[in-house]
Structure formats: C-alpha cells, structure tokens
Amino acid sequence: MDALVVGAGVVGLAVARALAQRGHAVIVAEAAEAIGTEVSARSSEVIHGGMYYPSGSIRARHCVEGRRRLVAFCESHGVPHRLCGKLIVATRPEERAALETIFARGAANGVEDLAWMEREEAVALEPALACVAALHSPATGIVDSHALMLALLGDIEDAGGVLALRTPIQAAERRDGRWQVRFGGETPDVLTVDAVVNAAGLGAQALARRIDGIPADKVPRQVLAKGSYFGCTGKPAFSRLIYPAPVEGGLGIHLTLDLAGRMRFGPDVEWVDAPDYTVDPARAPAFAAAIRRYWPGLPEGRLTPDYAGLRPKLTGPGEPAADFRIDGPESHGLPGLVQLFGIESPGLTSSLSLAEEVVGRLEG
Numbered sequence: 616m617d618a619l620v621v622g623a624g625v626v627g628l629a630v631a632r633a634l635a636q637r638g639h640a641v642i643v644a645e646a647a648e649a650i651g652t653e654v655s656a657r658s659s660e661v662i663h664g665g666m667y668y669p670s671g672s673i674r675a676r677h678c679v680e681g682r683r684r685l686v687a688f689c690e691s692h693g694v695p696h697r698l699c700g701k702l703i704v705a706t707r708p709e710e711r712a713a714l715e716t717i718f719a720r721g722a723a724n725g726v727e728d729l730a731w732m733e734r735e736e737a738v739a740l741e742p743a744l745a746c747v748a749a750l751h752s753p754a755t756g757i758v759d760s761h762a763l764m765l766a767l768l769g770d771i772e773d774a775g776g777v778l779a780l781r782t783p784i785q786a787a788e789r790r791d792g793r794w795q796v797r798f799g800g801e802t803p804d805v806l807t808v809d810a811v812v813n814a815a816g817l818g819a820q821a822l823a824r825r826i827d828g829i830p831a832d833k834v835p836r837q838v839l840a841k842g843s844y845f846g847c848t849g850k851p852a853f854s855r856l857i858y859p860a861p862v863e864g865g866l867g868i869h870l871t872l873d874l875a876g877r878m879r880f881g882p883d884v885e886w887v888d889a890p891d892y893t894v895d896p897a898r899a900p901a902f903a904a905a906i907r908r909y910w911p912g913l914p915e916g917r918l919t920p921d922y923a924g925l926r927p928k929l930t931g932p933g934e935p936a937a938d939f940r941i942d943g944p945e946s947h948g949l950p951g952l953v954q955l956f957g958i959e960s961p962g963l964t965s966s967l968s969l970a971e972e973v974v975g976r977l978e979g
Contacts, residue, residue, distance in 0.1 A: 616809040616951075616977065619644060619796055621784050621822060624655035625760065625963050626955060627814035628767040629970035635774035637974065642806070643776065644798060646783040646818070651764045654816045655963065657892070657924030659844075659871045659882070662686065662696065662756040663961040666703075666721030666729055667861065673939040675724045678961040681968035682754065688967060689758060692766040695874050701755035701856040702737055704746035706908040711748050713860040718750055727754045743852040745911050755856060759874060760963060787811060788827035794951060810977045813954040817890070817927050823954055833947045835940060835956050838931040842882020843894045845902050846921040849914070851878050857909055866960075868905040879921055880906055886932055887925075894920035926959035941969070943976040953977060 616639045620631040623645035635641045647653070662685060665678035689696040705711045714731075721729040730751045732740075737749035768778060785803075787796045796806045815822045823834045851872065859867040868883055880902055899918045906913050929937035940956040947954070953973050962969075 616640070617807075618642070618810040618812065618977070619794070619806065619808045620812045620814055622814035622816055622818070623647075623650040623764075623768075623778060623780075624653065624814065624816050625651060625764055625767070625966045626655075626816075626958055626969055627812070628764055628771065629966040630812050630814055630973045631776055632767050632770045632774070633967075633970040633974045634977075635771050635776035637978070641771065641774075641776035642808075643771065643778045644782040644784055645778065645780050648780055650768060650778070650780075651761065654925065654927065654959065655760060655764060657922060658760060658960070658963055659869075660757050660760045660873070660963070661856065661871060662698070662758050663964040664701070664721065664726045664729065664752040664755045665724050665961070665964075666717050666726045666750070666752065667866065668720070668724065669938075670720060670723040673941065674961065674965070675720075677939070677965035677968040677972070679725050681961070681965035684967035685758070685964060686756070688766070689763070692769075694759060694762045694766050696756055696758040697874060698754060698756035699855055699872060700751065700753040701858060702732075702741060702744065702746075703750040703752070703858045703860070704737065704744065704909050705748045705860055706746055708747055710860040714748055714750055717861075721750070721752075726752065728752070741853050741855060741857070743910055743912055744857065745909055757856070757872060757874060758963070763963075784822060784825070786825050786827070789949060810951040810953075812973060812977070813952070814958075816958065817925060819927065819954065819956050823956075826949075826952070828949050829947055833942065835929050837956075838928045839887050839890070840926040840928050840959075841885040841887045841891060841923055842926065843885070843898055843923045844879050844881030844921040845894070845899060845918040847878040847880065847913075847917050848919060849917055851876050852910065852912065853878065859905070859909055868902055870906070870910070880918070881921070882924065890925055892923045892925075894923050896920050927957060928959060929957035939965075939969075941972060941976070951977065
C-alpha cells in the first residue's frame with residue numbers, strides 16, 4: 616500500500632513504523648514544525664501497567680500489551696526509561712474499596728506483579744508516604760517521550776518512510792478506488808494513496824469532518840480536559856510514582872518522577888473549551904492540599920508551575936469515561952481509512968499495540 620498517516624505524535628509514528636516495516640510506502644503528514652508537539656509532548660511520560668481500565672476494553676487490552684512492547688522497544692533502541700514502580704494509595708479507609716476494584720481489574724487484565732500492601736508494607740518502601748493501604752505495581756515506569764518518538768521516526772526512515780512537516784491536510788476523498796488527499800503548507804499539492812490513518816490527536820475530529828463521505832454521526836464530539844503540572848524544588852522524597860485513588864476525569868494529582876529523579880505533581884482536571892497551556896500559580900494551594908493527603912511532609916512554598924497538557928476526551932464531566940475509538944471501514948463505510956478518536960492516557964503506553972491493530976485493519 617501507499618499509506619498516509621496524519622499526525623506525528625507517538626501513536627501516529629508507531630502506526631507509520633508498523634506500516635513501513637511491513638513494506639508499505641508511508642508518508643507521515645504533520646501540520647506542526649516538529650514531531651510530537653501536542654498531546655505526546657505534554658504527558659506525564661508514565662509507562663502504565665493497565666490496572667485501571669475495564670476488562671475487555673480497548674484501553675485495557677492495548678495498555679497491557681503495549682507496555683510489554685514499549686519496554687522491549689526501549690531496551691532494543693536505547694530509549695531512556697526506568698521501571699521505577701508505582702504505589703496506588705488509599706489515604707482514608709473509605710478509599711480501600713476503590714483500590715480493591717483496581718486490584719481486581721488488574722488481575723483480570725493480566726497486569727504483571729500487582730500486589731496488595733497494607734500501610735506498614737507500603738511505608739517500608741516509601742517512608743514519607745501516608746496511607747492506609749496501597750497497590751504496588753513494579754512494572755510501571757517512566758520514559759523519555761521525545762527520545763521514544765525520535766527512535767520511532769528513525770525506524771520509519773530506515774524502512775523508507777518519509778516525514779512531511781508543516782503539511783496540514785485540507786481535504787480527502789475517494790476517487791477511482793484510491794484516496795485523493797489535498798494538503799497545504801509551503802507547497803500545496805494533491806497526493807493519491809491507497810490508505811489513510813487519522814491519528815491527528817487534538818485535530819482528529821476536525822480532520823474527520825474534512826473527509827468526504829464521513830457521516831456526521833460517525834464523528835464523535837471532543838471534550839478537552841486540561842491538566843496542569845507543578846514541579847517540586849528540593850531533594851526527592853520518593854523513589855516510586857505515587858498515585859491517589861482515581862477522581863472523575865483522571866487518576867488524581869499524582870507524583871511522577873523524571874529520569875533524573877526530580878518530582879513533579881499532576882495533572883489535575885480542568886474542563887476547557889479551547890487549547891490553553893498556561894499554568895495558573897493560584898492552583899498551587901489546591902495541589903498542595905491534595906498532595907499532603909499522601910505526603911503530609913510537603914514543605915510550604917516548594918511547588919512551582921511547570922507545564923500543562925490537554926486530553927482529547929470523548930466524554931465530559933459527570934459522564935462515564937469513554938473507551939478509545941478505532942474506527943475502520945466497518946464503522947464509516949469507507950475502505951482504506953482508519954480513524955483514531957479519544958486517544959489520551961494510556962495512549963503513549965498503548966502506542967505500539969494500537970499500531971498493530973490499525974495496520975491489521977488496513978491489511979485485512
């Protein structure tokens with residue numbers, strides 16, 4: 616096939632890599648000036664275990680398999696990463712039930728080495744921690760997301776694929792059994808390909824509406840959840856990731872580490888109508904209150920505004936969390952087209968597994 620992948624985030628690059636390594640001719644079209652500038656560049660860079668998601672869901676299936684593939688890829692390609700482990704904590708007795716649900720889901724989803732710990736065991740691992748119980752996931756880790764995307768791009772180019780930056784897609788239509796795609800940028804033109812993958816992330820719905828023949832009811836609404844992060848000055852108090860019991864719209868304000876061991880906290884959940892990457896310093900007191908539930912020793916004045924990201928969700932506040940959507944011809948009726956909607960967390964962890972399914976649908 617001649618294939619066009621729209622979007623050079625981690626998922627788009629993973630799909631393009633899988634296509635190119637199967638011998639297909641691949642072009643990755645990215646509207647921005649660099650790869651991975653939106654959702655992929657503003658995540659927590661966590662390699663997730665897969666214990667949060669309903670059994671049988673697309674998220675559960677691809678997170679568990681994707682984690683295994685991602686760790687193997689990082690090891691084989693020299694991508695900086697570390698399986699530092701994670702503790703999901705109940706800070707009050709009434710939160711134990713939420714941990715029990717997560718523990719059962721983890722077992723059903725095939726998450727490796729997930730273990731229940733009472734307070735004494737958890738505090739023995741992390742003396743600064745306050746909790747009544749915890750789940751320990753030693754298979755959870757962190758990764759350098761930019762290095763990961765560069766490694767994926769390297770494989771694409773080694774297999775003959777091409778990256779086209781500053782190349783916004785303006786329209787696409789089926790003509791004579793192939794896709795005719797009109798793009799803009801510095802040298803606007805028309806490209807004819809056999810297959811198109813919409814992996815445009817925040818722009819996936821807008822792109823879908825520019826594809827001729829897509830029924831309006833097959834383009835889901837997009838709801839933006841902004842998540843802010845705060846850094847923490849001083850010596851790290853933890854060596855593992857610390858997650859509270861989940862909250863509506865996210866996994867709670869958790870502690871993550873970068874590969875240098877520095878602590879950062881987030882994301883919170885703020886429903887917004889338009890992209891906004893500013894971090895309001897006035898959110899620091901709410902962060903501090905949430906953090907002190909599991910780290911009562913957080914000193915005053917240590918939190919500093921860091922960065923913010925956006926999650927392209929398919930459901931909003933008060934609604935059950937939607938699964939990922941992988942829409943192929945069976946959904947919209949157009950051959951040679953796969954569209955990805957609502958790919959947020961754990962999209963990075965799932966990327967290599969998602970790519971296999973996308974390519975399978977195109978080849979099948």
